[in-house]
Amino acid sequence: MKLSTAVLLFLGILALVAGLPHTYDEKGSKVFRVVNTAQVENGLEKLQHLQVNENFDFWTRPNLKAATDIFVPPHRIEEFETYMKDNGFTYTVMIPDVGKLILQEKALNKQGPDMDWDNYQRYETILNFVDQSALSHSEIASVEEIGRTIENRPMIVIKIGTPVANKTKPAIFMDGGIHAREWISPALTTYFINQLVNNFTSYDDMLSQVDIYILPVANPDGYEYTHSNASGARMWRKNRRPDVSCPGVDLNRNFGYVWGGPGTSPNKCSEIYKGTQAFSEPESTAIRNFIQRKSIEGVNWRAYFAIHSYAQMWLVPWGWTYDFPQDYEDLVRFGNAGVAALTPVHGTRYDVGSVTELLSPGAGGSDDWAKGSGFFKYSQTVEVRDTGEYGFILPPSQIKDCALETWEAIRAIAKFLDEE
Numbered sequence: 001m002k003l004s005t006a007v008l009l010f011l012g013i014l015a016l017v018a019g020l021p022h023t024y025d026e027k028g029s030k031v032f033r034v035v036n037t038a039q040v041e042n043g044l045e046k047l048q049h050l051q052v053n054e055n056f057d058f059w060t061r062p063n064l065k066a067a068t069d070i071f072v073p074p075h076r077i078e079e080f081e082t083y084m085k086d087n088g089f090t091y092t093v094m095i096p097d098v099g100k101l102i103l104q105e106k107a108l109n110k111q112g113p114d115m116d117w118d119n120y121q122r123y124e125t126i127l128n129f130v131d132q133s134a135l136s137h138s139e140i141a142s143v144e145e146i147g148r149t150i151e152n153r154p155m156i157v158i159k160i161g162t163p164v165a166n167k168t169k170p171a172i173f174m175d176g177g178i179h180a181r182e183w184i185s186p187a188l189t190t191y192f193i194n195q196l197v198n199n200f201t202s203y204d205d206m207l208s209q210v211d212i213y214i215l216p217v218a219n220p221d222g223y224e225y226t227h228s229n230a231s232g233a234r235m236w237r238k239n240r241r242p243d244v245s246c247p248g249v250d251l252n253r254n255f256g257y258v259w260g261g262p263g264t265s266p267n268k269c270s271e272i273y274k275g276t277q278a279f280s281e282p283e284s285t286a287i288r289n290f291i292q293r294k295s296i297e298g299v300n301w302r303a304y305f306a307i308h309s310y311a312q313m314w315l316v317p318w319g320w321t322y323d324f325p326q327d328y329e330d331l332v333r334f335g336n337a338g339v340a341a342l343t344p345v346h347g348t349r350y351d352v353g354s355v356t357e358l359l360s361p362g363a364g365g366s367d368d369w370a371k372g373s374g375f376f377k378y379s380q381t382v383e384v385r386d387t388g389e390y391g392f393i394l395p396p397s398q399i400k401d402c403a404l405e406t407w408e409a410i411r412a413i414a415k416f417l418d419e420e
């Protein structure tokens with residue numbers, strides 16, 4: 001072994017052990033927006049090919065109705081542009097330098113031991129906040145550990161509600177942060193917890209209408225990884241299933257309802273890798289087991305919320321087929337009730353419809369499983385702000401506005417369920 005090779009090897013091992021300062025892999029990475037998919041012959045299939053077979057990282061799903069945003073690292077830009085031109089796609093540059101945006105976000109985001117909604121917080125801060133909230137309001141709230149992640153982090157659900165005599169209240173379940181990089185999602189789920197527990201005198205009507213179970217961070221390993229200094233970490237989506245070449249499973253493709261259907265990948269290196277089998281991952285398994293157990297204990301599950309970003313869409317099943325569920329009109333009415341309360345707050349517009357109607361298939365999501373398993377009538381994925389200007393790197397200054405409007409939707413939904 002030459003000396004220089006030995007030194008390089010040594011440095012490499014050192015870097016692995018110590019964790020290098022952030023090298024910003026994302027530097028020079030771009031987000032392209034494809035705008036004419038509907039006009040291209042087999043345009044949807046051609047985009048799906050890029051996602052499923054070529055492992056490009058799609059920030060929004062391939063679709064015919066809206067634009068499709070695709071993240072492209074510098075070394076693949078030429079390949080991407082050639083594919084676009086050869087196939088007649090028209091595209092714009094949505095984000096010219098993702099790395100720059102991440103640096104701006106890092107400079108603005110102040111993380112401390114105390115919870116607030118002006119910044120994106122670490123998992124430990126979130127755990128402490130949830131525990132403290134329940135401890136100080138034990139008459140309405142309780143916390144349960146529902147399982148452990150691959151890296152042995154606790155997954156916690158907080159139950160919030162006031163008991164009402166002679167009434168089986170409708171129950172809501174909410175998963176946040178299942179995709180690690182969607183930082184706005186845990187910010188919202190914790191905001192809802194704060195409103196319900198720490199401001200409960202303002203919302204005690206809601207607490208007697210429903211019981212609400214919130215899993216604020218469904219993928220804590222991935223979430224913490226996105227806050228680390230590892231190269232490329234901020235854009236991490238999957239869990240942290242170890243693998244020598246391509247770690248991670250997309251938890252939102254790992255649920256056991258039509259697992260492995262359209263819009264999923266068997267390739268470990270894909271962002272939409274489905275895992276080795278349905279519920280192969282401890283995180284998705286913990287959610288399933290909790291829902292099943294509570295159902296047996298008599299919980300009256302009615303509505304399931306998966307909180308994601310971004311698109312400003314209220315998506316209902318199915319995500320695995322273009323067919324609609326039999327009660328599709330009910331689901332849309334339910335979604336419309338939420339959006340009708342959301343939009344007046346800041347004028348933020350949302351589309352309501354099925355996943356495949358508005359976007360394209362992605363089987364194995366928690367929303368499809370919630371509906372398909374029969375536990376929940378009303379299941380939805382809510383894709384919150386924005387529509388692509390910042391994408392997953394939504395500035396912390398938008399947390400509260402986004403939270404407030406979404407909160408109004410949740411309140412309207414509780415009322416809807418109570419009156420049903």
Ligand SMILES: [Zn+2]
Binds near residue numbers: 179182308309
């Ligand atoms: Zn997502």
